[in-house]
Amino acid sequence: MNELGDEFVSFNCLNLVATPDQNHVIATTDNNRSIMFKVGTHLQARNFYGTVNNEFSRPTSIVDISSSLLFSTSQDQNIYVFDMANEQIIHQYQGHNAVIRDLAINPNDGQLASCSYDKTVKIWSWECI
Secondary structure, eight states: OOTTOOSOOSOOEEEEEEOTTSSEEEEEESSSEEEEEETTSOOEEEEEEOOOOOTTOOOOEEEOTTSOEEEEEOTTSOEEEEETTTTEEEEEEOOOSSOEEEEEEETTTTEEEEEETTSOEEEEEOTTO
């Protein structure tokens, strides 16, 4: 039993990332969602649905410097961009031919970098979103 009194948890956390302001942490799960928790609490501030991940996935997520966009990888080889205020997918990057391994953001020029098991690194512009 966990501290909330639940007998079981319906997901495994596969990746954790803090928001730039350090007020929240994003848990990317094996249950096709990412959950934003308020730091120091068990409260779920937001839920982001739309990625495809299971217990064999290695998803990763990253938040932009303004904490307004969540970039999250998916087992379907895409990167999903969520508007963190309304929890909706607002863009999808396609182009990798294998699972995406990692993401990085350059906050100075609005670029997102991704690397994949397809042995490529791709640079995406997200300023236009």
